[in-house]
Amino acid sequence: MLTLLKNLKVFTPYYIGKKDILIANGKIELIEENLVVPFSKVLDLNGKIAVPGFIDAHVHIIGGGGEGGFQTRTPEITIEELVDSGITTVIGCLGTDDVTRSMEDLYAKSKQLEELGITSFIYTGSYSVPVKTITGDIKKDLVLIDKVIGVGEIAISDHRSSQPTLEEIKRIVAQARVGGLISNKAGVVNFHVGNGKNGIDYLFEIAENTEIPIYHMYPTHVGRSKELFHRAIEFAKKGGFIDLTASESVVDYLEIAINEGVIDNLTMTSDGHGSLPKFDENGRLIKLDVASTTVLFESVKKAVERDLNFEEVLKTITINPAKVLKLKSKGRIEKETDGDIVVLDGNLNIEKVIARGKLLKEVQS
Ligand SMILES: CC(C)C[C@H](NC(=O)C[C@H](N)C(=O)O)C(=O)O
Numbered sequence: 001m002l003t004l005l006k007n008l009k010v011f012t013p014y015y016i017g018k019k020d021i022l023i024a025n026g027k028i029e030l031i032e033e034n035l036v037v038p039f040s041k042v043l044d045l046n047g048k049i050a051v052p053g054f055i056d057a058h059v060h061i062i063g064g065g066g067e068g069g070f071q072t073r074t075p076e077i078t079i080e081e082l083v084d085s086g087i088t089t090v091i092g093c094l095g096t097d098d099v100t101r102s103m104e105d106l107y108a109k110s111k112q113l114e115e116l117g118i119t120s121f122i123y124t125g126s127y128s129v130p131v132k133t134i135t136g137d138i139k140k141d142l143v144l145i146d147k148v149i150g151v152g153e154i155a156i157s158d159h160r161s162s163q164p165t166l167e168e169i170k171r172i173v174a175q176a177r178v179g180g181l182i183s184n185k186a187g188v189v190n191f192h193v194g195n196g197k198n199g200i201d202y203l204f205e206i207a208e209n210t211e212i213p214i215y216h217m218y219p220t221h222v223g224r225s226k227e228l229f230h231r232a233i234e235f236a237k238k239g240g241f242i243d244l245t246a247s248e249s250v251v252d253y254l255e256i257a258i259n260e261g262v263i264d265n266l267t268m269t270s271d272g273h274g275s276l277p278k279f280d281e282n283g284r285l286i287k288l289d290v291a292s293t294t295v296l297f298e299s300v301k302k303a304v305e306r307d308l309n310f311e312e313v314l315k316t317i318t319i320n321p322a323k324v325l326k327l328k329s330k331g332r333i334e335k336e337t338d339g340d341i342v343v344l345d346g347n348l349n350i351e352k353v354i355a356r357g358k359l360l361k362e363v364q365s
């Protein structure tokens with residue numbers, strides 16, 4: 001199947017000018033000017049913008065929530081919601097409720113999304129330690145289950161965590177690393193960081209006092225507070241990757257990350273279909289909303305409205321997550337990468353979403 005996309009302003013995420021893109025068998029084959037390819041399906045995009053398909057590295061694809069009883073369980077995600085948000089690669093995870101949510105269900109949902117046309121992987125585990133796996137062992141899950149690329153979201157510094165010890169966390173990161181080495185996967189541990197006073201101290205401890213490379217530890221929700229974010233900036237300066245849950249206040253943090261020179265170590269994720277609970281100072285639930293994946297690119301647009309550099313911010317949902325998750329064929333518009341492309345109009349509205357060369361969404365302009 002040959003698809004020729006004509007007349008695009010291409011951001012790889014770096015701007016390379018007006019090009020045509022040929023996609024063959026789901027892979028980007030050519031990126032040139034004035035391409036003519038017989039027997040190809042031609043889409044003339046007359047000057048629209050092309051960016052790499054978005055990677056959302058933290059989505060509760062089978063739903064989550066439950067922190068306010070059964071009525072606060074959140075629903076599973078649909079392929080339409082992901083595609084409408086421009087997401088062509090998604091990493092699924094479990095959260096607080098690992099009693100009624102299972103790894104088997106997470107795996108099956110990941111396979112469903114793959115069959116429906118996008119690319120998906122999962123983290124093994126949930127908030128709690130010991131880690132809930134499929135095979136009973138973190139390394140086995142990484143080595144034997146193709147969809148598993150890491151562990152998460154493991155909760156630390158949070159009143160809902162299992163209060164893991166430093167030793168337990170060390171062991172989890174060590175197993176993720178070795179499992180990743182054997183399976184040639186990232187083997188990252190995605191840490192859910194709460195607003196507890198110890199923040200990401202454990203992660204600094206492991207980076208400084210063990211042989212484990214820092215990039216196996218991938219903390220999320222680092223925008224939860226200013227002090228946590230500044231600790232995360234320090235962590236990024238040591239070579240770690242940090243993840244912001246996209247929300248209204250994320251633009252300020254993106255600006256700080258750019259000015260501090262660590263934007264290449266920062267990703268944004270939506271926490272889609274996870275719950276957004278608010279607790280009072282006594283740990284009582286005040287309210288609970290459901291996270292949406294639309295915040296991912298909406299945050300990029302808000303940043304651009306605040307005059308942040310489009311390429312720099314675009315990296316946080318394309319090339320950066322591809323780097324931390326070792327997804328070699330993702331996150332860039334380059335030869336041999338997957339044909340995952342989002343087409344935008346001049347106001348950065350999503351017009352078309354192409355995943356592995358297939359047109360999954362088309363908005364009539
Ligand atoms: C970053 C904040 C705003 C949301 C965050 N959500 C989750 O961690 C997922 C949730 N617990 C679930 O299991 O569905 C939180 O609860 O702290």
Ligand SMILES: [Zn+2]
Pocket residue numbers: 095153192193221
């Ligand atoms: Zn979380």
Ligand SMILES: [Zn+2]
Pocket residue numbers: 058060093095153271274
């Ligand atoms: Zn989450």
